[in-house]
Structures are given as C-alpha cells and as structure tokens.
Amino acid sequence: xxxxxxxxxxxxxxxxxxxxxxxxxxxxxxxxxxxxxxxxxxxxxxxxxxxxxxxxxxxxxxxxxxxxxxxxxxxxxxxxxxxxxxxxxxxxxxxxxxxxxxxxxxxxxxxxxxxxxxxxxxxxxxxxxxxxxxxxxxxxxxx
Amino acid sequence: xxxxxxxxxxxxxxxxxxxxxxxxxxxxxxxxxxxxxxxxxxxxxxxxxxxxxxxxxxxxxxxxxxxxxxxxxxxxxxxxxxxxxxxxxxxxxxxxxxxxxxxxxxxxxxxxxxx
Numbered sequence: 001x002x003x004x005x006x007x008x009x010x011x012x013x014x015x016x017x018x019x020x021x022x023x024x025x026x027x028x029x030x031x032x033x034x035x036x037x038x039x040x041x042x043x044x045x046x047x048x049x050x051x052x053x054x055x056x057x058x059x060x061x062x063x064x065x066x067x068x069x070x071x072x073x074x075x076x077x078x079x080x081x082x083x084x085x086x087x088x089x090x091x092x093x094x095x096x097x098x099x100x101x102x103x104x105x106x107x108x109x110x111x112x113x114x115x116x117x118x119x120x121x122x123x124x125x126x127x128x129x130x131x132x133x134x135x136x137x138x139x140x141x142x143x
Numbered sequence: 144x145x146x147x148x149x150x151x152x153x154x155x156x157x158x159x160x161x162x163x164x165x166x167x168x169x170x171x172x173x174x175x176x177x178x179x180x181x182x183x184x185x186x187x188x189x190x191x192x193x194x195x196x197x198x199x200x201x202x203x204x205x206x207x208x209x210x211x212x213x214x215x216x217x218x219x220x221x222x223x224x225x226x227x228x229x230x231x232x233x234x235x236x237x238x239x240x241x242x243x244x245x246x247x248x249x250x251x252x253x254x255x256x257x258x
C-alpha cells in the first residue's frame with residue numbers, strides 16, 4: 001500500500017473488506033472519516049456489483065468518478081476472499097497510472113494475503129474414540 | 144475495432160524501425176487507439192508515457208520555455224517519441240537504428256491530420 005501511494009501519487013487510499021472493515025489507510029486525518037469512507041465504499045461496491053449482475057450478468061469490476069478530484073474503486077481477489085480498494089487522486093497523477101499501479105497492488109495483495117483457514121471436519125462418533133485414544137497416547141508419551 | 148486514428152497509426156507503424164504507435168488521452172493516460180506488436184503492454188506504456196509528457200509540459204512551463212512540442216526519450220534499446228496537444232498525445236516506440244527525424248516528420252503530419 002505504501003508503495004502504491006508513492007508510485008501512483010494519490011491523495012487518499014483505503015483498503016477494506018466488503019463488510020466495511022478497514023485494513024489499511026493513507027491520507028485520512030480522523031478515524032471517523034475512515035469509518036465513514038469504508039462504510040460508503042462498501043455500499044458503493046455492493047451496489048455497483050449488483051447493478052452489473054442485473055445488467056450484464058456479472059458484477060462491474062471497477063468504478064471511476066470525478067474530473068478534477070477523482071475517485072477509483074476496485075476489487076482485489078485473494079485466497080481469503082475479495083478486498084475493496086478505494087483511492088482519491090487529483091491532477092498530479094492520472095487514471096491510467098492509478099489503474100496500472102492498482103493492478104500491481106492486486107497481484108501483491110493476492111501474494112501477501114494469508115491462506116484460507118483450514119476447514120476442520122466435524123467429529124463423528126466412530127472417529128471420536130480413536131482420536132481420543134491417539135491424543136492420550138501422545139500426551140502420555142506412549143507414541 | 145477501428146477509430147479515426149487507426150489509419151494514421153498504421154501508417155506510422157509502417158515506418159522503418161517503428162515498433163508501436165498509440166494515441167493516448169493526455170489527462171487520463173489511457174490509450175484511445177494503438178498499433179502494437181504481440182506481447183507489448185500498451186496500457187502501461189500509455190499511462191507512463193502520458194504522465195511523462197504531462198510532467199515535461201509542466202517543466203517547460205515552469206522554466207519559462209512555453210508549450211512543449213516534440214519530445215524524445217533515448218534508451219538503450221530504442222527511442223520513445225511523443226508529440227502532444229491539449230487533449231491527445233501521440234506516442235511512438237522506435238528501435239535504436241530508426242530514423243527519428245523521419246518519424247518526427249510523420250508524427251507532425253499525423254498530428255495535423257488529427258487536428
């Protein structure tokens with residue numbers, strides 16, 4: 001994220017979960033602003049995705065708005081699920097540069113995200129006794 | 144899909160030593176039309192070349208040199224040529240042994256055709 005902000009020259013940047021929970025931010029001065037921005041970004045992302053499904057059968061992948069101060073919203077897929085990325089920039093940079101560095105950020109996020117949590121199988125009656133005996137044997141040093 | 148720039152870009156790319164040509168939106172750095180070889184990343188070139196030209200224009204203005212016309216970036220394996228106006232930038236990627244003078248002349252001709 002730090003590298004993205006430096007390379008792309010943006011004013012504000014937010015990384016959040018689709019639920020609106022913030023993961024990282026740059027450029028905001030107040031926590032309240034971060035929370036509000038995250039909530040709105042999550043809502044915009046959900047609305048635009050649904051609109052895309054209704055119109056085109058698949059969600060819209062990015063959103064851009066503004067002329068002097070511009071906003072760019074994108075989704076980054078990781079093994080843990082999607083992240084939402086929001087950035088605000090002005091004439092010091094350009095949409096092309098922001099999109100280019102955002103693509104790099106998506107790749108880096110996908111590589112850096114932790115693997116999905118292993119799903120534990122439910123314990124059944126037939127395996128419970130065997131598992132218990134195995135663990136007890138390990139505990140008392142019989143294995 | 145062809146645009147009003149396709150014929151001009153085709154003519155530019157036919158010049159000896161020209162590897163790619165594109166028309167880029169000056170403000171957004173997004174390619175409007177392009178003529179690339181297989182494997183070239185036009186989006187990256189458009190974004191970076193557009194940004195480079197914009198910064199060059201700002202530098203020229205800050206130095207009191209007025210508006211920027213033709214810009215040439217020499218690299219180890221070739222030359223990047225840019226010619227821009229208020230809304231569009233014409234970008235040509237040329238090999239090292241290309242005749243840059245001829246390319247510049249063709250780019251000016253293309254710019255006049257766009258105008």
